[in-house]
Amino acid sequence: MDRITLGNEEFEGRNNAYVLADDETDELALVDTGVATDDIRTDLRDGLAERGYEFADVDDIVLTHFHVDHAGLAGEIQREGGATVYVHEADAPLIEQDEAAVAALEDRREELLEEWGLPEEPRDELRSFLEGAAHIEGPPAKPTPIEDGTVLEVGGRTLETVHAPGHAAGLCCFEIEEGASTDGTASEAFVGDTVLPVYTPNVGGADVRVDRPLEKYAETLRSFIDREYDRVWPGHRDPIEDPSERAGTILEHHRERTGNVLDVLEEHGPADAWTVSAHLFGDLEGIHIVHGPGEAYAHLDHLRHEGVLEYDDGEYRLLERPTDLEALV
Incomplete structure (x- = not known):
């Protein structure tokens, strides 16, 4: 799998942007984009340039979820070349930076900080951190919402959407049809932060919109295990060769x-x-x-x-x- 490794000091380290290119049709797609900082923007531009592309050549962007370390540059890339940006319908309003959706997220966070019993000092520190990190979000994108089961034809690949909520309400895996096993099941997938090779994805705080987050994430993990992938491509670090075990x-x-x-x-x-x-x-x-x-x-x-x-x-x-x-x- 062709991936561009992106630096990331803001969150869990080493993001991946996956490059899907079809030489016959000249179609180009990205799975995730990284944060909208100068360093990461340069990493992604240079990585595409090494392959003979630039932002304006990207036809499609497939986002695993709304978090800025996965979606930050999507709006900028879309502006340069008109790429279609696919994301689960639960996360689409946040990718679009819809004012009502953003306000609802912030209000829910404040409600929970109160409910959780946070003293004012750490609350203020968190608010300052979030305000200071606003620049890494990048400009809004105009998303095309997708749902569980949506099949995408991008970059010469066929990807089937598998909703995987828990870490985020709209988190999705994308099964790669071309990697299907003899029994017809997908053997590989892009998985975002559903499972990671080093860290355990956060639940509860990573997306405060998720109701009963642990229950949802446990259900996602059990379903993931049952799919018995041979290999998966996470949003951070290296591919996972034993996905069900992980x-x-x-x-x-x-x-x-x-x-x-x-x-x-x-x-x-x-x-x-x-x-x-x-x-x-x-x-x-x-x-x-x-x-x-x-x-x-x-x-x-x-x-x-x-x-x-x-x-x-x-x-x-x-x-x-x-x-x-x-x-x-």
Whole structure:
């Protein structure tokens, strides 16, 4: 797979932009674009130039989700050559930077910061970080919304959309039809941040729009495992050669974290998400000020829905510790 490796100091490191080119039809597509910073813009322009292309030559952009480290340059590329930008319908308003959608996201974040019990100082630090990072978002794009099952013909490839919510409401994998196994199932896919080779994708804080984020992500991982891909191409770092095993490892990580959350409540008594986060992750800065308590919240909220915890006056209280975490997550 032809990929351009992009630097990324803002988030989880080394983004990938995948280049799909059809020499016969001269069609060119990108899967994800990286953040809209000068360094990354140069990385992407230089990578395309090495292949004989420029931004204006891009016909299609397929976005795995709305996060700026995957979509930041989409609007700029579209402006230069009129590329069609595909993204799941749940994320399309944010790619378009629709004022109502952006305001709803920000309002929801503020509601949750209050609910999670964040003191004013880290809230202010987070707001300052987000305001300071606004420039990496890039100009808006005019997206073409897609949904689960949408088939795209781009860059000489056939990609089938597989909705994979959890880390983000509109996160999608794109199965590569040309890599189909003998039984007709896709053997390879672009997966964005559904699974990553090093980090465990954040749930709860990465997209505050997602209701019951841990439940949704666990369902996504189980479905991903069942698809039995031979290889997948993530949004960060190197390809994953054992995708189902990696997804299973991430699922087990969340079971262990569930146990860690229960340990905190058992040892320290009722607590809000910020307090649980402090026990799990210690001091936080930058984007992790929302990712940390968001992750704690995802687990606390899931345990509440499963009847393990009681939520009252901003705090979660352990009712009875379960013995089978696998049955919960």
